[in-house]
Amino acid sequence: MAELQQLQKALSCDCSCYYCGLPSGQNKYCCQACHRLDVGFEKLSESKTTSQTSQFQYLDNPMNQTLYQLDDQQRIFKFYIQNIQCSSCVHLLEKIPDYNSNCLMSRLNIGTSELHIELTEFGKLSEIADLILDLGYQAEIIKSTEDINHQIKKEQRRDLIRIAVTAACSGNIMLFSASIYAGATGDILILFKILNFILFVPIVSYSALPFYRGAWTSLKIKKIHIDLPIAIALLAGFVFSVYNLVTGSDQFYFDSTASFLFLILVARFFVKKTQQKFLAPQNLKSQIKNQTYVLKNKNLNDAQTIVLPENIKPLDIITISQDQILPVDGFLNSKFALIDTSYMSGESTPYTFTDGMKLFAGYRLLSKSIQITCEKKTDETRISDLLKQSYQNLMTKCDYLNLADRLAQKLILTVFIIGALFLFIYGFIYNFKEAFDRSLALIVVACPCALAFGSPLTLAMAYKKAQLKGISVRNPNVFEKLSNITNIFFDKTGTLTDGQLEISHTWPEVISDEIKNIFIQLEKISYHPVAFALRKAWLQKKSVDTNIQSQSIVEIQNHEEIFGLGIRGFIGSDFYEIKSVSDQMHDDQTELAIALYKNKNIQCRIYFQDNIRKESACIIDFLNSKNMNCFLLSGDKKRKALSVGKSCHIAPENIFSELYPEDKELLIKKYSGSLMIGDGFNDSLAMSQSDVSIAVKGSVEMSINTSDIFFLRSGLAPLVELFSIHKTIHSTLRRNLTLSLIYNLTAGIFALLGYINPLWAAILMPISSFVVVISTLWGFFERISK
Amino acid sequence: MNILFLMIPMALVLGIVFVAGFLWAANNGQMDDLDTPALRILNDEPIKEKYKPKGTTQL
Numbered sequence: 001m002a003e004l005q006q007l008q009k010a011l012s013c014d015c016s017c018y019y020c021g022l023p024s025g026q027n028k029y030c031c032q033a034c035h036r037l038d039v040g041f042e043k044l045s046e047s048k049t050t051s052q053t054s055q056f057q058y059l060d061n062p063m064n065q066t067l068y069q070l071d072d073q074q075r076i077f078k079f080y081i082q083n084i085q086c087s088s089c090v091h092l093l094e095k096i097p098d099y100n101s102n103c104l105m106s107r108l109n110i111g112t113s114e115l116h117i118e119l120t121e122f123g124k125l126s127e128i129a130d131l132i133l134d135l136g137y138q139a140e141i142i143k144s145t146e147d148i149n150h151q152i153k154k155e156q157r158r159d160l161i162r163i164a165v166t167a168a169c170s171g172n173i174m175l176f177s178a179s180i181y182a183g184a185t186g187d188i189l190i191l192f193k194i195l196n197f198i199l200f201v202p203i204v205s206y207s208a209l210p211f212y213r214g215a216w217t218s219l220k221i222k223k224i225h226i227d228l229p230i231a232i233a234l235l236a237g238f239v240f241s242v243y244n245l246v247t248g249s250d251q252f253y254f255d256s257t258a259s260f261l262f263l264i265l266v267a268r269f270f271v272k273k274t275q276q277k278f279l280a281p282q283n284l285k286s287q288i289k290n291q292t293y294v295l296k297n298k299n300l301n302d303a304q305t306i307v308l309p310e311n312i313k314p315l316d317i318i319t320i321s322q323d324q325i326l327p328v329d330g331f332l333n334s335k336f337a338l339i340d341t342s343y344m345s346g347e348s349t350p351y352t353f354t355d356g357m358k359l360f361a362g363y364r365l366l367s368k369s370i371q372i373t374c375e376k377k378t379d380e381t382r383i384s385d386l387l388k389q390s391y392q393n394l395m396t397k398c399d400y401l402n403l404a405d406r407l408a409q410k411l412i413l414t415v416f417i418i419g420a421l422f423l424f425i426y427g428f429i430y431n432f433k434e435a436f437d438r439s440l441a442l443i444v445v446a447c448p449c450a451l452a453f454g455s456p457l458t459l460a461m462a463y464k465k466a467q468l469k470g471i472s473v474r475n476p477n478v479f480e481k482l483s484n485i486t487n488i489f490f491d492k493t494g495t496l497t498d499g500q501l502e503i504s505h506t507w508p509e510v511i512s513d514e515i516k517n518i519f520i521q522l523e524k525i526s527y528h529p530v531a532f533a534l535r536k537a538w539l540q541k542k543s544v545d546t547n548i549q550s551q552s553i554v555e556i557q558n559h560e561e562i563f564g565l566g567i568r569g570f571i572g573s574d575f576y577e578i579k580s581v582s583d584q585m586h587d588d589q590t591e592l593a594i595a596l597y598k599n600k601n602i603q604c605r606i607y608f609q610d611n612i613r614k615e616s617a618c619i620i621d622f623l624n625s626k627n628m629n630c631f632l633l634s635g636d637k638k639r640k641a642l643s644v645g646k647s648c649h650i651a652p653e654n655i656f657s658e659l660y661p662e663d664k665e666l667l668i669k670k671y672s673g674s675l676m677i678g679d680g681f682n683d684s685l686a687m688s689q690s691d692v693s694i695a696v697k698g699s700v701e702m703s704i705n706t707s708d709i710f711f712l713r714s715g716l717a718p719l720v721e722l723f724s725i726h727k728t729i730h731s732t733l734r735r736n737l738t739l740s741l742i743y744n745l746t747a748g749i750f751a752l753l754g755y756i757n758p759l760w761a762a763i764l765m766p767i768s769s770f771v772v773v774i775s776t777l778w779g780f781f782e783r784i785s786k
Numbered sequence: 787m788n789i790l791f792l793m794i795p796m797a798l799v800l801g802i803v804f805v806a807g808f809l810w811a812a813n814n815g816q817m818d819d820l821d822t823p824a825l826r827i828l829n830d831e832p833i834k835e836k837y838k839p840k841g842t843t844q845l
Contacts, residue, residue: 087825090822091825094826107822109818111819153815153818157813157815160808160812161813164808164812165805168805171801172797188790195794
């Protein structure tokens with residue numbers, strides 16, 4: 001325990017946002033909005049390029065508009081915004097009408113991350129989409145037919161109304177029952193009884209409907225569900241009380257059943273709400289959607305239309321522009337293309353393809369625009385096959401009964417059997433009426449409330465806690481499954497390492513600013529990861545290298561990027577080349593290396609590495625100390641995988657390299673109790689096959705979609721938090737179960753002995769429920785306060 | 787005790803009025819988003835001057 005806390009402390013090196021104070025990982029600001037609001041909006045928006053044509057132009061097509069418009073009269077549209085962080089985001093996004101006069105209203109719902117936009121009749125949807133993008137958000141327009149949250153909202157309103165009705169009725173029932181227990185007599189007693197009955201009618205006929213439905217399904221599929229005893233206790237209590245009302249006897253269960261039902265409804269509402277809020281949104285879509293491609297029309301010369309990926313047909317010729325992801329499998333029409341295949345293979349080094357070669361959907365284009373002839377439709381490609389397979393695996397995973405449900409089943413069954421046995425034995429020996437009273441008291445009192453709402457509440461609290469710690473849980477069963485985990489599989493690039501190229505060392509050790517400037521100028525036209533790494537290292541650290549920026553911009557003639565080879569150009573009369581250094585020239589630690597040649601003479605070499613996260617080794621030590629096996633799965637070369645594995649303290653026999661997505665899946669299938677942590681598309685198949693899957697921050701959406709858990713904080717530190725939350729859940733569940741077993745046992749015995757009359761039931765039931773609630777809250781409060 | 791025959795209907799009517807009021811509010815969407823309004827009220831222009839940044843030492 002102590003070592004765990006130490007580890008947590010060591011890992012919590014995160015800063016808080018300079019603007020709003022929320023945790024922000026290693027960054028200065030938690031989000032774009034804070035950055036903008038702090039720096040001042042005008043200053044940043046200067047860089048905005050309005051002249052460019054919008055990538056959202058297709059939104060202005062009137063045919064598409066009707067698809068998105070939510071209201072018949074008003075032009076109301078809904079965007080799903082992906083990276084909402086704090087109140088600054090609300091502030092910034094709701095200021096949209098200030099920036100665009102055609103926008104009448106902008107309202108953000110931070111709970112669902114939805115932005116409602118109302119436009120005037122002249123307003124262009126593409127302008128708004130551009131503006132949101134410019135503000136630094138990933139926006140996705142929601143089609144009116146795909147609006148899931150609308151359904152959720154309707155359901156939530158219905159639940160709230162149900163709770164309100166139950167609360168009003170049960171509150172009033174309590175008032176009258178209190179008078180009855182206090183000793184009301186005569187006409188008033190009869191009046192109060194009748195009032196109780198009238199107030200109970202809405203509860204039994206309206207509030208309890210979901211329980212009847214649950215009980216009916218449980219009977220239909222022949223599996224005992226918690227709704228069954230609740231419905232039976234409720235109905236039996238009602239019938240019995242009405243019978244006693246008619247015959248004039250004094251036994252009533254109106255008050256205890258009403259308050260019990262109220263508590264359960266509230267607990268369920270709370271649980272549902274936290275699940276909706278903290279289980280990550282399901283409408284994160286795949287990255288290919290909502291990109292548009294230019295379609296070359298074969299019949300009309302030079303006519304070009306913009307198409308959505310869904311509308312692409314086989315044999316169509318489409319143009320893919322730089323940095324786009326291929327939506328379909330197809331053959332290359334252009335001379336060559338530099339492709340980032342990391343979605344499929346996980347390898348960071350780009351590949352060059354030439355005319356006629358087959359390209360797969362999911363590849364990302366690094367070079368300038370190319371044309372491809374499509375082979376299949378978007379939903380028949382390899383990526384979508386993998387996608388479908390992953391989702392299917394996910395679906396079969398969800399059919400899982402958790403601990404509480406299994407125990408509740410046993411408990412319910414036991415209570416019913418005891419109740420039935422008692423009814424017959426006691427009924428035959430003494431009298432049936434007394435036997436019925438007592439077994440009904442038993443069923444009402446022994447209704448397993450700890451299990452009915454203690455365990456869901458525990459899980460809800462766990463989601464909330466997890467969210468606070470930067471862990472987004474997508475699959476509700478995940479905490480239960482964590483207990484069986486023994487084998488942990490790590491992906492290499494982007495998971496154990498931070499997935500970004502960084503300069504490790506250079507030759508010679510110090511590079512002059514002049515050379516640096518030449519590098520920057522030459523790489524200016526490049527979208528290769530190396531170019532980004534250089535720009536990051538030399539241009540962004542303003543304090544150190546200001547003199548590079550002050551260097552004059554040199555003119556480069558015949559400036560060209562030869563894909564797969566490098567960059568060349570003339571500066572003055574000197575011929576400069578940047579080339580990659582072959583694999584043999586550098587050691588295991590480095591990912592790749594480049595060299596600068598001036599008139600064919602080597603000037604300097606720069607070595608790049610993909611840094612191993614500083615916490616990786618620490619976390620694997622922690623996991624090893626818990627007797628878990630850590631594995632490394634990599635699509636990279638064996639040498640690199642081994643060296644990374646060594647520095648992360650993973651045993652050499654547990655390192656697997658040169659794997660394709662399908663190989664990873666096969667490998668994971670062999671192990672039970674597997675947990676897969678990854679980030680790339682190439683991990684998603686393996687992730688769907690493992691018992692628990694985690695996507696780290698910065699993962700492609702594909703793996704986020706198939707994962708059970710998604711880390712919102714960068715790095716692997718949340719993994720430790722996850723295990724500690726899992727521990728808290730288990731101890732809380734155990735405590736709740738013990739408490740409720742003790743309660744059920746004592747109350748059950750007293751009921752059978754005939755000591756539990758309706759007054760006692762009315763007192764005991766809420767007390768037991770509150771004890772369970774407090775025990776649950778205490779379990780998590782204790783952890784938070786530490 | 788005759789006063790009860792006035793008080794009970796009054797209590798019930800009052801209860802019904804409140805439930806009806808709640809139904810109206812819920813159906814009007816007042817319960818749909820409970821988080822954003824709390825943040826919206828903070829967004830008073832100019833936000834920058836009013837705010838004292840936290841954790842400046844970490845820079």
